[in-house]
Amino acid sequence: MSLFTLGQAEREARLLPELIELTEHHRSHSPEYARLLAALGHRPGRRYERVADLPWLPVRLFKHHVLKSIGDDEVFKVLTSSGTTGEVSRIHLDKDAASTQQRMLSATMRTVLGTRRLPMLLVDTKALFADRRSFSARGAGVLGMMNFGRDHTFLLDGQERPDLDAVRGFLGRYGSEPFLIFGFTFMTWLYLYDLARTHRLDLSNGILIHSGGWKKLADRAVDNAEFRRRFAEETGLRRIHDFYGMVEQIGLTFLEGPDGGGLYCPDFSDVIVRDPRTWEPVPVGTPGVVQVVSTLPRSYPGHLLLTEDRGVVHGVDDGVWPGRRFSILGRLPRAEARGCSDTFAAAA
Incomplete structure (x- = not known):
């Protein structure tokens, strides 16, 4: 059975309520995440009309802060990212999360x-x-x-x-x-x-x-x-x-289609490309900063992450598989990548 079946409208309709529930789950189980949301003005009960409106975190935060939504006694495995500067992310999984990672x-x-x-x-x-x-x-x-x-x-x-x-x-x-x-x-x-x-x-x-x-x-x-x-x-x-893919979003792999026309999102995920000045989603064909979206992370607040990669969406529902079709253009310059998380550093 394929995991690449949902058109963009159906994907958005399915993901939005799940991601809202996940946001509230992490708010109630991670004091650090709750403080971040409060500092950013995302109060409990706030209404969201689009996945793009939900509060994302810069992936760099996981290199400097412990962010998890499980107790110390529930930690089954800690995954670490590769790092060329000595900075590594630490992602905390319980048994359910570790099983979900491999299964998906x-x-x-x-x-x-x-x-x-x-x-x-x-x-x-x-x-x-x-x-x-x-x-x-x-x-x-x-x-x-x-x-x-x-x-x-x-x-x-x-x-x-x-x-x-x-x-x-x-x-x-x-x-x-x-x-x-x-x-x-x-x-x-x-x-x-x-x-x-x-x-x-x-x-x-x-x-x-x-x-x-x-x-x-x-x-x-x-x-x-x-x-x-x-x-x-x-x-x-x-x-x-x-x-x-990345260690900070367990179990999620964006896969290139058979024709080589770009990467596609499995049904439990999505990608958003944002303008690095306004952080608004950019139109198809416009490069920007890649945000990755997944409903899998439940043991840590990694469901909405701004990466340190540049990318571009080539089309929507126009390829061999449905959904957004995109490419990764490369890493952000180091200074620009650091700037992505400035807003969050004080709150964390």
Whole structure:
């Protein structure tokens, strides 16, 4: 069953009451969140006509404050984000939230992978897991995706060099039927594309799931369209899906449609692009700051978050799946990202 079924009007009608209820739930269970709402003038009982009118939080707050809606004795797991500056978000989950996270992520991926676990080629190295006590963010990402496949084969050896024999062996065993490929976007291009092109490997039965920034590829004049075109022409790989998500919104993955025309929102979520000066939603085609919306976070107030990413909505109900169709354009400049949370810092 697909999670990409709701048109925009039906989505808004379904999400609005759920998000209002979630806002009040977090107000009553998180004193810190309640203080934020009061400081912003969002009093109990206030009426909201649109999802866009509900109070959002800058995602940066989770790097500096403990925001949770469960007691200390209910904390089952604390997730941490990757951070290049030493700043990491800490997201508190109870058992129900942890279960929901995996269940909804799996349901989203089944939209493009089906219900069977497929043989899996990982564009990475097993050396990521040499120390089982501590994983990097990259290692955690690979480990999480491994749950969707079986008979895992790593494309890179322990020195992060392409292992042609391993890949040929994998394709010899599984290449005649659907198989899963996962890798971070830049590594997929640098290692898998180059290896497959050079050695004329047939990837036509593959389903590639990839994620990560495009900045390194932009420096090589490779955008999403070129990425897809060259994989298709030179390796036969056509089933390609980028995705976008963050630890601060558990279980939510925005998935690229089959035609590569943009990212789409699962039915329990939405995306809003805002003007960084007025914070009003911008029209289709206008870049701005991305706000992500989800009805899943119940153990912490992460249902309405302003990210530190720039994005643009390309269209509404005009793509292969219904709802908003959008792209991520890159990170905000650091100073601008910090400015997004200035209003909230004193209140917190």
